[in-house]
Amino acid sequence: MLSKRLFDTVCDFDAISASVSTLSFDSTPVKADNLMSMMTPNIKRSLFPDDDEDSGLGMDDHVTLTPSLTKSAKRQRTEDDNSTCSKRPKVCTDIKAVVTKLEENDDFIADGSRLHTLPTVTGKHSDLKSITPQTLTDVLNGDYDDVISDYKIIDCRYPYEFEGGHIRGAENMYLHETILTLLQQPTKYKQVVIFHCEFSSERGPKMLRFLRSKDRELNKENYPLLNFPEVYLLDSGYKAFFNEKSDLCDPVSYRPMLHSDHSEDLRHFRVKSKSWTAGEKRRYARKAMRF
Numbered sequence: 001m002l003s004k005r006l007f008d009t010v011c012d013f014d015a016i017s018a019s020v021s022t023l024s025f026d027s028t029p030v031k032a033d034n035l036m037s038m039m040t041p042n043i044k045r046s047l048f049p050d051d052d053e054d055s056g057l058g059m060d061d062h063v064t065l066t067p068s069l070t071k072s073a074k075r076q077r078t079e080d081d082n083s084t085c086s087k088r089p090k091v092c093t094d095i096k097a098v099v100t101k102l103e104e105n106d107d108f109i110a111d112g113s114r115l116h117t118l119p120t121v122t123g124k125h126s127d128l129k130s131i132t133p134q135t136l137t138d139v140l141n142g143d144y145d146d147v148i149s150d151y152k153i154i155d156c157r158y159p160y161e162f163e164g165g166h167i168r169g170a171e172n173m174y175l176h177e178t179i180l181t182l183l184q185q186p187t188k189y190k191q192v193v194i195f196h197c198e199f200s201s202e203r204g205p206k207m208l209r210f211l212r213s214k215d216r217e218l219n220k221e222n223y224p225l226l227n228f229p230e231v232y233l234l235d236s237g238y239k240a241f242f243n244e245k246s247d248l249c250d251p252v253s254y255r256p257m258l259h260s261d262h263s264e265d266l267r268h269f270r271v272k273s274k275s276w277t278a279g280e281k282r283r284y285a286r287k288a289m290r291f
Contacts, residue, residue: 095223095224098111098112098224099224102224109229109230110212110224110226110229110230110231111224111225111226111229112224113229116129116230117144117147117148117190117192117230118131118135118139118144118148118192118232119131119135120232121235123200123233123235123236124200124201124235125205125233127209128205128208128209128232128233129231129232129233130200130232130233130234130235131194131232131233131234131235132235133234133235133236133240133241133244133245134244134245136153136167136194136234136241136245137244137245137248139151139192139194140167140168140169140248147190148190148191148192149188149189149190149191150188150190150191150192151191151192151193151194152171152182152191152192152193152194153167153169153170153171153194153196153234154170154171154173154179154182154193154194154195154196154204154207155167155170155171155172155173155196155197155238156173156174156195156196156197156203156204156206156207157172157174157197157198157203157238157257158174158257158265158266158269159172159174159265159269160255160259160262160265160269161198161238161255161256161257161259163255164251164253164254164255164259165238165242165249165250165251165252165253165254165255166238166249166250167196167238167241167248167249167250168248168249168250173207174203174207174269174273175272175273176207176210176273179207179210179211179214180214182211182227182228183211183214183215183218183227187227187228190230191228191230192230192231192232193211193228193230193231193232194231194232194233194234195207195208195211195231195232195233195234196233196234196237196238196241197237197238198237198238198239198256198257199236199237199239199240200233200234200235200236200237201237204233204234204237205233208231208233211228211231212226212228212231215227215228238254239254239256242254
């Protein structure tokens with residue numbers, strides 16, 4: 001009740017100020033006393049109503065003698081402000097409705113705008129939407145071109161794994177900083193992004209969650225809007241896909257992360273990926289200390 005009263009008071013005050021118009025003459029200015037003497041009773045009543053009709057009396061008022069008083073710029077601003085204020089509860093209600101929708105039905109994509117396009121399965125990560133190698137094959141073969149506008153396949157394995165064989169058209173992004181470049185790229189309506197690593201058990205899921213977190217952060221003022229609301233994880237990763245659809249891999253090969261010829265590469269890329277993450281944590285820590 002207190003907040004309502006405060007808003008009512010502000011609106012009343014603006015309405016008072018909004019009743020003030022502008023006095024302008026094309027000829028020589030007339031003194032106030034002479035002006036009053038020239039006014040008819042009807043003009044006086046219309047311009048200077050009783051106190052209970054216009055609580056703005058007593059202020060330094062100026063009026064324009066026109067057939068009908070036009071709406072002042074300040075009144076227009078007041079009405080615009082009131083209109084904006086009246087929309088705020090609706091926005092909040094919409095956000096609440098989206099949250100409720102997502103909680104009650106996880107078949108909706110992350111911005112609550114529509115259902116998932118691709119069929120999903122229960123994978124190792126219950127918080128993520130997983131698809132089978134067969135579904136990804138159908139995407140590659142164009143079977144979903146009528147319902148999706150574009151797709152990206154993000155391979156989160158290390159470069160030597162990627163070079164040893166990857167899904168046709170995939171992009172190699174194993175560092176957090178490369179994932180961030182996705183948010184700088186133009187997006188399309190009904191675009192899907194599919195993450196994976198060797199088994200889709202650690203690196204792929206982590207990068208997917210990182211993208212979603214940064215996407216939320218980027219669009220925090222426009223919740224639930226997202227650049228990439230429809231994101232999937234390839235169930236069981238590249239290994240499972242290669243075992244089923246090796247003809248869609250380039251080259252047709254599978255190089256595991258723990259390959260004996262790449263032990264030095266493994267150490268190098270592990271250190272590189274962890275050092276970036278550590279740097280991010282230090283930056284967040286310094287930022288938190290400022291407050």
